Amino acid sequence: MSLRPLLIVLVAIWWGWPALVAAQSAEMSLADYDRLLRATHAAAQRGDLLDLQALAGELAAITQVRMPDGQLARVDQGWLTAALAQPTPDLPAIAARLGAMIDALAPFGNPAPAGALQQWEAVFNEPPFNREGEGWLTRFLNWLFELLDQLFPDVPAIPAPDLPTAPANPAAFTPIVWVVLGIAGMLLAGLLFFWARGVRRATRAPVKAPITDDEDPVTYSEAQRLAAAARSAGDRRSAVRYLYLAALLWLDAQGLLRYDRSLTNREHLHRLRDQPPVRDLLAPVVATFDAVWYGFQPIDDQAFAHYEQQVAAVQALTKSVGSAS
Structure with missing residues (x-):
């Protein structure tokens, strides 16, 4: 039996093995690819050219990204290699493009939070969507506005500026209407007073200073x-x-x-x-x-x-x- 075919197969495996290993190492999961993009983007933002070049070398080696559904998507970071090869790389432009890539990956790599449905239900169960939990003041104001609608059922819509208008009829404002309007005005003034006091207290609340680099x-x-x-x-x-x-x-x-x-x-x-x-x-x-x-x-x-x-x-x-x- 001749050994020549066996030698040919062994030589082919020997020469093809590095290419197979490179093809395997050129694949990365979407989560790891997103983390590598964010680290590269951060290096470009802070102007760290040495770190950016090292991370760009890792990105250039990636040719395929495995999506959450198992499919492979081809990627090419040749633009980043070419941009860093310039005598004076434009780091703000590189950071802007990397940021756009990260934003484009967001719909694929960031699923809805686990508590999103509970948060939606909590909002939907509050006013104005759910009126069962309204307080007495809100119910009173709703009743007041409904009463005003009943007292003025025939108030015409505001006409166009170029059309003639009829003079207002003072007799339509009965004493009851004036009393209701006075009560509504006092309620509105009280609401504005309490709102302004709450805003004033909120602005005076102590704010804890964030941790800074000076506290290293x-x-x-x-x-x-x-x-x-x-x-x-x-x-x-x-x-x-x-x-x-x-x-x-x-x-x-x-x-x-x-x-x-x-x-x-x-x-x-x-x-x-x-x-x-x-x-x-x-x-x-x-x-x-x-x-x-x-x-x-x-x-x-x-x-x-x-x-x-x-x-x-x-x-x-x-x-x-x-x-x-």
Whole structure:
């Protein structure tokens, strides 16, 4: 038996294997593609050219996106590669186009919230759709307006300006009508008074100042405390930021990375190039932080718990590295 056909098949598999692997790696789910677009958009908005080029390289490798129904959609980011190849890339124009792409993906990647039907029912059961829950004042005003309609059943419509009009008849305003109009005027004045007082109280209500970058923690424990406080207050976006700072401050305290506020996230990762295990654990933490903080991507409880585990994994690995050394 000749071995020549077998050798031909083996050579064909050898040469075709890289293309098969590249074809598989060029596919991405719609959710991951949306997160990558938001991170790239955030880098373009803040003018981080180094981070933008790195993320653009990841986007350029994607040729197909798997939609929620299982179908594959072809994508081509050649325009982004060409725009970044210019001597002076137009970052605002790139950010605007990426933002338009994110908006175009919204109908496909953002289904209606689980409580949308309950919210609709709650609104529909309130006035003016449901009049059963109206207060006594609303019912009285409705009765008053119906009474005025009965007292003036034959009030003509306002004619066109170029048509002659008849003079008003003062006899039509009986004493009862004047009493009703006086009561209505007093009620209206009272409503305006209470409305103005409510607006005045609302404008005097104390407003809690939002958390700013000037309150950045300087130690790992302080960052963890601020993250816990933000999570308890329902501000998961700030909690994500403080947990990311906690990871960087922990690495700084272990002597593995010097934390510098002037450096970008990708530059911090680049400084860990000689420590691949630590860099690989910190990379998803950086990606989630960019998507939530700069890309304003919402994060639910399950995703936040997974993010906390990623930060804890960075701390656990560096503890083992420090004990081994």
